[in-house]
Amino acid sequence: MSAADEPVRFDPSDFGAIPSSRALRSWMRRTRRQHADRSFWEIFEDAYLVLFTLAMVGATGGNVVRHLNSNAATCTSWTCGQLTSWLPWIVIPLLLATTIRVLLAVGPVSASRATGFWLLATPVNRASLLRPAYRLVIASVTVIGVVTGAVIWALLGEPWFDVIEAAVLIGAVLVCAAAATVWAQQTTRRSRWALRVSDVLLLAAVIPAVILAFRPGEDRFGNQVLGSTFIGLDARHELVDTYGYPTLQFGEVRDAGGLTSGQLYLLVLCAAAVVVGAALTFVASRTLDRLGRVSVIAGGELLAGLAGAASSLDISMLGDVIAGRHWRLKGRVRSRRGRGADGAAIVHREFRRILRWPRRIAVAFGLLVVPYAVHGAGFHVLVPIAAAIAGFIAVRPMLDGLRTACRSTGLVRALGWDLRELRVVMAVVPGLFTIVWAACAFPAIGSAASSFAVAAAVISGTVRHASARPPSYAGPLVTSPMGAIPPGLFSQPARGFDLLVLCLAPVLFNLSSLWVVVIPSVVLMLMFAVRPKTA
Known part of the structure; x- marks a missing residue:
């Protein structure tokens, strides 16, 4: 058998000594600098506005904190x-x-x-x-x-x-x-x-x-x-x-x-x-x-x-x-046979999907600390808005199935449902959880009408946020210190939070209990009646 047919044996001595990590990082740094096409001052000119903005925000925030410290x-x-x-x-x-x-x-x-x-x-x-x-x-x-x-x-x-x-x-x-x-x-x-x-x-x-x-x-x-x-x-x-x-x-x-x-x-x-x-x-x-x-x-x-x-x-x-x-x-989970038919089957699968990640449920109930802490601090006026924001963070992860369906036209066609009906069905389990969460936060909120407004704000805001279409990059660009930005990106973070604020508006303006119940109910019905837009 010739030497070419023998198995290859690697000898470390053929490749030299193993370099140290310090020498390797130094070589990588030197290589990057050799291929750099911009100088430090050119980069600093672009970052100047960002640094100046951060300095101004820090100075303003520090001054606000100092005054609040003096008042408190x-x-x-x-x-x-x-x-x-x-x-x-x-x-x-x-x-x-x-x-x-x-x-x-x-x-x-x-x-x-x-x-x-x-x-x-x-x-x-x-x-x-x-x-x-x-x-x-x-x-x-x-x-x-x-x-x-x-x-x-x-x-x-x-x-x-x-x-x-x-x-x-x-x-x-x-x-x-x-x-x-x-x-x-x-x-x-x-x-x-x-x-x-x-x-x-x-x-x-x-x-x-x-x-x-x-x-x-x-x-x-x-x-x-x-x-x-x-x-x-x-x-x-x-x-x-x-x-x-x-x-x-x-x-x-x-x-x-x-x-x-x-x-x-x-x-x-x-x-x-x-x-x-x-x-x-x-x-x-x-x-x-x-x-x-x-x-x-x-x-x-x-x-x-x-x-x-x-x-x-x-x-x-x-x-x-x-x-x-x-x-x-x-990696994998144990599959379970579904139950029911049509909408009941989808509701059951959504319930099983949420239970596959029980730590999210624990975190969601742990977020009840927010309204109780605000109530205990004496800021009773801010309890509804604090409870709504905490509830939004708690319920939103449970609507991942709705978000996947709203951003996949093929999946909606395979399920055989209209997207508006599918949004209602997939919001059943998160809606029930929202009711339980708002009931647990009721002692801190202190009012049945305000608790209903908080629950309506949470479910309407999270469903709108999960069913929102992807960001739009169409239209002319808007100049900013960070470069050109598509105008469709500005409305993306506000989706869902706009309905949350709208449902809580009668609570924040201290309106009567009738308006506190009617306005969130109307917002909730309109949100589920309108068909979500697709990409």
Whole structure:
């Protein structure tokens, strides 16, 4: 047998030493710069308007937050003290649950398909290749956590030292959650358990919101603020006596440095959280080589799909991309025989389809924390609009079947139904869920007519949003600082929310109960009577 017929044997020495990831990234950076056709100043000229807009928005928003902080600091009612006391037990579990769920939906560590094919399949150190993406995730979570914590506690009228402490603590806690999701991404079983933990945290945020909503409006000390520390201990607000001098509240002790006991305790807690977050970040970075190539590439494809959906301003496509990744990773489900005929069969299949993703139902009921939290905070006027927005977010994922049918003419013909009739049939199960959700939110809303308006707003808005046709790119382009934009894209994000606002208009204008019921009923009937437009 000749040497040409023998099996090929690969010797690493024939290809030279395996390059380090640092050298590989340096070579890629140098290659990109050699093929670049635009200079830095040309790119900066295009990005100048965007940066200037962001700076103006940030300055305006910061000024608004500062004024709201000054106004809220003068509030001495019982509601303000209770809100400060209970808000950490609502916000922190809610932020943790959202962070875990969003990061696990993305990866959190992700890479493009090209990177997965050309780099991650090579003997190059995978941890070093993925470390830049990991650092970007940690930095993004840190910034979002710090900004969110600072804004929330500034709106409560807290002193700026307390705002900084709360921002640092929330940022450190979210960084710990991000490091935990990187560890959970390494196996499917860990990811499932992490999602269950997020469901438990969501439930933990609902309980104090319900307690806050049902607490009596006045305590045995009258209308004075009982207040609390960040962790629910003694009050740390300062009162002003009749001579204008600040006094401490209920057992507060101020040390020589001017800090109260609650502030000092929170400072120690922040330092411990920062140390733990830094340690977990370092440990997680050492385990990046255990990440599977499939999960990393799936996250990169998801980000690419989300970028495409965001560029077209199609909010529904964002949910489609996330749902598509979920079912691709799941792979298969156990099929079940349908029941009934005609419309009953479609209703049964929609019910089974919703039950195949039970975590969406758990998240939907977890969103009940929004109206109860707003009610407990004392903003009773905003409860209906908060409940409607939360209900919209809860019910919209259950209408994916309607959206698929409305954007597939062939599927509608295969089902043998008119699109208007199909929209009514496919909205039965989400409509029943909306009624149950609005009934659960009724104690916070406080009125049967307002609860009906909220339910009508949610179902009409979600059905219109799901049955909307794709964005239209016809017609002349409109110039903007970001380039030419088709005019059809501007109306795309508002579809569904317009009916939601229209149904809630009599509630917001404080009209009589008759109009609160009649106007949403008319909007609901007209919405289901009009045939949706197809692409």
